[in-house]
Amino acid sequence: MRPLSELGASEATCLHGLLFDVDDTLLTRGKLTEPAFSALHQLATAGLELIAVTGRSASFAEMIGQQWPIAGAIAENGALSVLPGTQQDQAIDPLSNEHRQRHNRQLQALCRDIQQQCPELRPSTDAHLRRSDFTYDIGEYRQPEPTLVERATEIARAQGAWVTRSSLHLHVSFERSDKATGAIGFLSARGVDETSARHRFAFIGDSDNDGPCFAAFHTTIAVNNFCGRPSVPPRYLTPSGYGRGFAEAAGHLCRLRRQ
Ligand SMILES: [Mg+2]
Incomplete structure (x- = not known):
């Protein structure tokens, strides 16, 4: 893993969005700190589409879909998704x-x-x-x-x-869903070509259930409390952990996109 500072302008400016894990990535031991929540708004203002990709329940995804500046939420490790601001703001279940x-x-x-x-x-x-x-x-x-x-x-x-x-x-x-399959399926359903999705959406996370996204996306970042042993490690590491690390990643991307 390389330090976040080595993520350069050419990589940051071609991004359309950021997929982010919630627990121990955006949240700090369960709490949404002010710098982390501000970072979400800064990213949205910078024109990045934000999509939460969490292991939390579909009900949790429905709640954050209504409250946070996000374009979507993937819940239960990819099994269900939420598209806020539509009549479909309840979780979409692909299974009958x-x-x-x-x-x-x-x-x-x-x-x-x-x-x-x-x-x-x-x-x-x-x-x-x-x-x-x-x-x-x-x-x-x-x-x-x-x-x-x-x-x-x-x-x-x-x-x-x-x-x-x-x-x-x-x-x-008993489902073979994972965060990457769920995220790419969500983006494909919204008209984003799969290959493009892998290069135009960055991912930030912290643990083993984020492994499929570390492998699937080109620009991948881990917060410094990163744990687990994914088969493909994230490419960049923030200086700090938890929500502070998330805010560092957001600040870095926003600065590069302003230059
Ligand atoms: Mg996590």
Whole structure:
């Protein structure tokens, strides 16, 4: 990873938008600080289309879609999306009801098994709001033993589930969605050519569930609290972590685009 300062003007000026992770990237341990929220507005004023790409629930994405200066939100690690300012400001689910119900039945059975075999592992506080996945708290309010998280991961994978993790949550799902597929699908549906999307939209994130976006997009930035081992690392690293790092990245992009 190279320092953010090496991201140059030619790369910054060709961008149409910024895709951003929310927890521990924009937010600082769950809080939206003033510099981070100002940074969102500065980016929007600089003409960049902003799209949140989060592991959080569809309900959370619907809420930020109404309140933040964003053009869209991808929720639940790519499974659902929200297009604010339209009659479709409720999350768009690409699966049919029948398909969704089948996945949910599979997921409920898997979660019963995990609960039985790993009773110390607790659901995240937003688990009941989710439509496509189930999440366990591995860093938001609880710090379970790594072996417990590994055990739950093994149980899920043995049943054919897809597993990923952020700095806060362990996600299990029977959908093969990921943040990059969700983001590119969202942009394609809005008429952005896929190849163009990969070069015209930058991504900023912090952890393993951001890995598909670090691999899919050309301009990728990690905030300094970056953790995990994605197969393709982000290209640039901010000097600071969390929301302060997000604000540094925003300031750098805006400065280069003004020159
Ligand atoms: Mg994150």
